[in-house]
Amino acid sequence: MKRSLTLLGSLLLTFLLVGSLSAQTTLGPGDIAFTLMNMEGQEDDFTFVLLKDVVANTTITFTDDEFFGSSLNTGEGRMRLTFNSAFTCGTEFVFVLTQFNPLFRWSVTAGGSSSGLTLTYPTEGFSFSSGGDNCIAFQDASSTTNNPARYLAAINN
Numbered sequence: 001m002k003r004s005l006t007l008l009g010s011l012l013l014t015f016l017l018v019g020s021l022s023a024q025t026t027l028g029p030g031d032i033a034f035t036l037m038n039m040e041g042q043e044d045d046f047t048f049v050l051l052k053d054v055v056a057n058t059t060i061t062f063t064d065d066e067f068f069g070s071s072l073n074t075g076e077g078r079m080r081l082t083f084n085s086a087f088t089c090g091t092e093f094v095f096v097l098t099q100f101n102p103l104f105r106w107s108v109t110a111g112g113s114s115s116g117l118t119l120t121y122p123t124e125g126f127s128f129s130s131g132g133d134n135c136i137a138f139q140d141a142s143s144t145t146n147n148p149a150r151y152l153a154a155i156n157n
């Protein structure tokens, strides 16, 4: 009996540890809102605000690929934001294009700090044209999918 209780305890601890390592906040439409988009020349930037608290390990992918009726096309870029720590509802994030062609790189800050924020580039080329471009935010296990599990917000010019 004692051994089975110990085993049960170990299993429970394992589930809790695995759960805490992989858990992220599930976001849906309207849980973030874009608050600025500038796409002139090489001075691209955009901002969004969280409308829901997020825990550490939550990710959001941004793309300038277009939405065509039922799915995303390809040919442009994907940029994934990972929150390495928790952030609260109302926090605004500022993205600035810092490196242009051929590798497009961005900075991200909240309250002037990049602490707890990581950007990766699953598909290269994330930058805005001066007209007819867009920024779509979604959540999915894969940042390169054409059929995201959950769209969060979108903005275009």
Ligand SMILES: [Ca+2]
Binding pocket: 064, 065, 066, 076, 132, 133, 134
């Ligand atoms: Ca586009």
Ligand SMILES: [Ca+2]
Binding pocket: 039, 040, 041, 042, 043, 044, 127, 128, 129, 130
């Ligand atoms: Ca641009």
Ligand SMILES: [Ca+2]
Binding pocket: 064, 076, 126, 127, 128, 129, 133
């Ligand atoms: Ca583009």
